[in-house]
Amino acid sequence: QSALTQEASVSGTVGQKVTLSCTGDRNNIGRYGVGWYQQTSHGAPKTVMFGNSLPPGIPERFSASKSGTTSSLTISGLQPEDEADYYCSTWDYSLNVQVFGGGTKLTVL
């Protein structure tokens, strides 16, 4: 069981806005910034958000927010190429480990 909880699957149509969530506790998400990672067809992961920052080259339709112990990744204007697995991760202060969510499979219908 992962320390961070993500939906197993989410789907949306092209152009739709979708939100993926990542829930932890006060020792991880409640304390540190969260990274969101996209992985397509089992290639290497790619960072799409780190904290509230968008890495160079990532489309502006990606955004992230945090409220308490939950982080959310929003894709506004879903595109076919956004279909992928998405993982969230951060550090856990009490365990002194990096924790990952189990991943969300995003399907673009």
Added chain:
Amino acid sequence: DVQMVESGGGLVQTGGSLRLSCAASGFTFTGYWMTWVRQPPGKGLEWVASTDEVGSETHHVDSVRGRFTISRDNTKNSLFLQMTSLRVEDTAIYYCARGKAVIDCWGQGTPVTVSS
């Protein structure tokens, strides 16, 4: 451009050893924590180990503690993972990653297969 290239993966029998390397370029290596993350076949991402900017503070996941050791050579902009007493369940693609808490850059990965 920021680049991290892993090497050293391969096929090894249970109980064997491997040393993974990650050659970093395009950024100030000494300014970052560095991390190893692995992905078993068909499964999600799993954190393995992290080290601070100078290699004095390290952390390992419980399942590898005492068998794997993360280290770095800042004179060569390189990160390492020494893996001993390998088990079948260590089979995975191993990724080198930049950062702690928030990872902002990943290598392409190197595959490790442990056979019985």
